[in-house]
Amino acid sequence: MRDLVPGEPTGRLSDAWRHCVGTGRFDLALRRDYQDSLALVQREIGFRHIRGHGLLSDGAGVHRPYEHEGERHVLHSFTYVDQVIDAYLDLGIEPFLELGFMPSGLASGEQTVFWWRGNVTPPSSWQEWADLVRATLTHLIDRYGLDRVRRWPIEVWNEPNLKEFWQGADEAAYHRLYEVTALTVKDVDASLQVGGPAISPGSDDWMTRFADFVTARDLPVDFVSRHAYTSGPAQHVPFGVHQTLRPASELLEQFATPRRQLKGGPLAGLPVHITEFNTSYRPDNPIHDTAFNAAYLAPVLAEGGELADSCSYWTFSDTFEEAGIPTSIFHGGFGLLTHRQIKKPAYHLYAFMARMGDQLLTRGEDHLVTRDETGRVTVLAWAPVDVTGAPAVAGHTVRLRIPFEAPSVFMLRSSVSEEMGNAWAAWCEMGRPRSPHPRQLDILREAAEPVRRHRSLPAEGGSVDLDLTLDRHEVTLVELTPVADETPPWHDDRRILGRGERTG
Structure with a gap:
């Protein structure tokens, strides 16, 4: 079952978090x-x-x-x-x-x-x-x-x-x-x-x-x-x-x-x-x-x-x-x-x-959805945490249906979790060096960057179905942008290596 995201803003997203x-x-x-x-x-x-x-x-x-x-x-x-x-x-x-x-x-x-x-x-x-x-x-x-x-x-x-x-x-x-x-x-x-x-x-x-x-x-x-x-x-x-x-x-x-x-x-x-x-x-x-x-x-x-x-x-x-x-x-x-x-x-x-928009579309116990003036939709989703000390479990799923007029949507997803974008975990695996050497610092800075994935999603019936399966303690940002396809009519991915039949 997917949560339905409203097509129009329900209000403005507060930026109280940014004030100080x-x-x-x-x-x-x-x-x-x-x-x-x-x-x-x-x-x-x-x-x-x-x-x-x-x-x-x-x-x-x-x-x-x-x-x-x-x-x-x-x-x-x-x-x-x-x-x-x-x-x-x-x-x-x-x-x-x-x-x-x-x-x-x-x-x-x-x-x-x-x-x-x-x-x-x-x-x-x-x-x-x-x-x-x-x-x-x-x-x-x-x-x-x-x-x-x-x-x-x-x-x-x-x-x-x-x-x-x-x-x-x-x-x-x-x-x-x-x-x-x-x-x-x-x-x-x-x-x-x-x-x-x-x-x-x-x-x-x-x-x-x-x-x-x-x-x-x-x-x-x-x-x-x-x-x-x-x-x-x-x-x-x-x-x-x-x-x-x-x-x-x-x-x-x-x-x-x-x-x-x-x-x-x-x-x-x-x-x-x-x-x-x-x-x-x-x-x-x-x-x-x-x-x-x-x-x-x-x-x-x-x-x-x-x-x-x-x-x-x-x-x-x-x-x-x-x-x-x-x-x-x-x-x-x-x-x-x-x-x-x-x-x-x-x-x-x-x-x-x-990076989120200021138009609030919806908010739930594990997600926040916004839009900006360009039509870009952003989804912040997070895996619920357990403060009792029980081991974190991967697999929490956020499923949303988001209205879009375009025939397809470009999705960029950026994630941090226990496995992704986590320099502390890399530092622990490195042996917890108190004063890392320059090369170690470079590795830690690289390990700290979010993992980024992208793909094209179809917008069928005026909406996009988004299924997010979250890693342990994951926080993920999904950015959805309408696609304006400018692919020339002669382009054929099958011919990138010179194979396939000529067309036109």
């Missing part, structure tokens, strides 16, 4: 490998914004206190900030500004997070914090123009509901941080976008109390934000972790939670940004490198835009050091790409989405 992507700390963008990776991502996927930690941390060098003639002063320096944002704009991507972490010269305590020691304590001076926010935004406006900076969302802190990211997970202290910051942002320019509270999963009541607080204080809020992950507690091994996973449907439930919580209240209708999401919240979990991760996330990308205004994959690259400098080319990093631009299966999920 995550990154390692701000100053990592100064590195060549980072910029090479981002250039590749932008050529083949094309995100609009990029978000990461550390804009105000010591590594970016913005807050520079000093003494002169016995008095304390602060110099606000933007040497690195300018280089990073210039590089972003050159690559066609704009920042999603996360204000954090606390500069050590302004911190009220010494608690830090990550290998690179981002300070997570409140400011020792609220006035000096406000001055830092003001100086940063004023500089960005002076350098890049007000109209452009107005497009850059400004998020106040990161996961303050976790004691690791905000001292004591002190909600009242975060509310004060938000108030001082939001009022400062709007004092710089009332049209700048400010929001929060950027909470992690597990403390959803923070969102409702945040809404109550900003409403009671009549504070500006232009969007709300939260994060989404579905992994369980970390089971530690040297230089890595393993975790259980809950079904992908729970990611979608987390995407939907803010709108559900805020419905009927004063913040209802505000944009909802999922500013981080992935399977595991750990940067050293091998699940991120696998074909499983791509198949798991396919329905999330296909449907997530119906539930949130953006969903930002955490992260675009393994140039990332929260748990320390990676010990191997594949190490379970968050990235769509490893160091040295080896594409993971999840990278291709995004690249496939980037």
